[in-house]
Amino acid sequence: MRAAGTAGAPAVPAPGTVPEMLRLRAAQDPDREALVVEGGGSMTFAEWDRRADAVAHGLLDRGVRHGDRVGLLFGGWDWVDFAVAYCAVQRAGAVAVPLSERLAPAEVRHMLGHCAASAVVTGRDLTPPPGDHRVLRPAELEGDATGPVDVEVGPRDLAQILYTSGTTGLPKGVAASHANLAHGCETRPNRRRFGHSRHLLHAFPIGTNAGQTMLLNALDARPAVLTLGRFTPGRFTRLIETHRVGTVFVVPAMAIELLNTGLHTRRDLSSVVLLGSAASALPPAVAARLAEAFPNATITNYYTSTEAAPAQTIMIYDPSRPGALGRPAFGGSLRIAGPDGEPLPPGEAGEVWMRSPTAPRSYYRDERADAEAFRDGWVRMGDLGRLDADGYLHLLDRESDVVKSGAFKVSTLQVEAALYEHPDVAEAAVVGLPHPVLGTAIAAAVVPRSGGLTGSGLRSFLTERLAGHEIPERVLVVDTLPRNQSGKVIKRELRGLFDAAATARTEGKT
Template sequence: MTPAVVPVPRTVPEMLRLRAAQEPERAAVIVEGNGAMTFGEWERRSDALAHGLLDRGVRPGDRVGLIFGSWDWIDFSVAYCAAQKAGAVAVPLSDRLAPAEVRHMLAHCSASAVLYGRDLRPPAGDHWSAAPADLEGDAAGAVDVRVGPGDLAQILYTSGTTGLPKGVAASHANLVFGCETRPNRRRFGHSRHLLHAFPIGTNAGQTMLMNALDARPAMLTLGRFTPGRFARLIESYGAGTVFVVPAMAIEFLNAGLHERHDMSSVLLLGSAASALPPSVSVRLAAAFPSATITNYYTSTEAAPAQTIMIFDPARPGALGRPAFGGSLRIAGPGGDPLPAGETGEVWLRSPAVPRSYYRDERAGAEAFRDGWVRMGDLGHLDADGYLHLVDRESDVVKSGAFKVSTLQVEAALYEHADVAEAAVVGLPHPVLGTTLAAAVVPRSAGISGGDLRAFLTERLAGHELPERVLVVDALPRNQSGKVTKRELRRLFDAAATGQTEGT
């Protein structure tokens, strides 16, 4: 008997429609303490909300802001697909953003409407706002709006670590690239549950939403990450796939909860958003003995292009090779590829339709070229084609005649047994131009800058040693878990004027 041919979805709504037809009663999204939603419910509710949006005047191409807290992943998932079913462009925004940032983003994309989650206040602006429940009427059935693969589906704003956040536009073809239609071939087939704690409005969070639509396990999440709740969810659900950012991994390990909870169900532990320090990867491998520790390297601009690296002690700092038919190159200032071993700019290219900056042609011309995406990082390839990052291009410290990688100094700091977290920046210096400064969160009291400098002397060259070491209670991080270097420099400025204590 010839097996039935399953059509390949060309848009996000088609992905949901197919999954709801195949497995209507299967759990799609589970939020700890806030319920669950099946694929059938997801399809029905998003249809009803799409009708409500159309009744309120939303038209194809309109931008619809989506502001939901992490406890509202279910309503957010409904609103995201409903906006696209109405032919509109979904603009996910985190509730953790400052009001001024939200106003800037909504104004930049000229949002005509905003859907917002429970316990959140609708933002002011040139748009109308509503909670999804206010628009989910009695209308039933699919929405009669034509949506094509080339239509704009999503605008996602970057974290703004190097300036104002930029809107990254993605088409439906970009978002559905590589989706699987056969139930027995879906990703992460070893798992019934995929656990993460990424915020809504981030690239990592959106990747998890696509996994909820396409992968085998149900997406399991929680309103706010704490190591204790994360450990209990792994144990109680027997989660087979777990995704974190390095900051979460470090906090989890420092809490020692893997010593009190059963982590044996985890077969894949993936880290995204930034590179895991090698010493942290070693600790994760020990804490999750059944798991493959995997680093994913991409960006909001480059997705779905990425490199994937299964942690290899022989290559502890490597970030892998391109996956899923993508391409990777290291280029010089003129854009010409450099041979293995030479440091240059990192570029990624995906076989999917590329993304672009929304309403920012100047920045787009610098970041997007002939399908390639400039990552803003410096790195090199080894003889086997594995990527090794040197640093963010903007974070490399030029101290005197030397260029120093802050990532390399941070990796050395993480080798110290009493260092819980570390971050390194460059500060102005009257003679050298810039000098290195390290901020450290200790695991225990009594750690000093002198002790750390002595420790680093055995691991780093003289020009790589931080001139200043500041012991702090916490590192400033953005919604994606990345250290905000601008805020970090302010900590050093405050310490220099006596507003806080440092060493």
């Protein structure tokens, strides 16, 4: 989600820490808007720099010290205060731990306890769960202290702990150094990223990898970063139209919801020249619909993870390669590996590994998981895929989501892609369910666009697109799919919907 810079102009020395990124930008563009929050105010780079120093002084006055972990619990309307607190924590030499108001209290309690946070800075009327930490508010931290903070912070220092979504278990804390976060920062004003845009719009939650990437874009990209407290298609498209937004970032769930409302036919979205999708693979049928809905935009799919960033692949939607996720960007590396971690030749399926072009991330206080996922700078992505002859990545499925049905292994992503081709399917998700003969059978949950969608009709539609063992044994029509704050389907909750439906049938309720 960060575009490469362009050579050809004298460069200011690249900052090695996030506080240096902000200091440099404030010196270059003091009066330029950095962040704009719908209904939540805006902030220039000079204001951001000054307020970060003031809050950092407040943190130091209250005993926060170098290396302390500080939780940052903020809601979507508080992006401005969150951005100030994030940089202030790092200026004080401490480690920022971004958290979202959308998390359950038990999740917040686990994260704060796991990283042993000494303090929590909170947004509007939010109170973290009880624990061994102090609760602080941005307004009380700013105080009367002024001027730069005199704390030495280096590129190798720990800057951030970001917790994963926990879709397959307890969230893991992913630790990133300043060198990791500041990698690739563009310092030449005329070469800043997304130069085609005055505004970059997103609606990613605080506390997600996508949201953190947008915060770093606010520090070193050209456009002001525009966001809103919570995504709705109506507000999102209105902001595009009102601000003539040139760059837009979404997750597939947002794109699907927007398209299903038909708002793209009633709003003027012609200003968008780049629409990027992140967090999970964009189904090819959805990418094709986006290309029609945003006729002036390049539709781009980004593939990375909280663990692998800033390594990523970037793929401009190409109808001749609809399922491809692109090739490595920013000097990173990509390989498909067998069980022993050794690279496999093009065309063979295996585990997806990525290598960061800078200091790699790691799991915080989890040596066993760290050893399994990180190896000599390489990161095991937890996905299965293959490389084609031109080096493009084709994702097959999450390793944990592959369904072994009888003698076959079935990709849930492939089945979902076929489901999205049906004109009456608004959303779709696929899981494996226990089966007395096959061991596990394919099951699909779909959100219909109209009331005429039936399981038998859907299976008939899929017979021309999928092999027999890939066609769902069960189809459940639902109003919504269970998703986490990043927009990813929570598969364990999805399986619960099938269990509830089976129980209801047994009891004669349906």
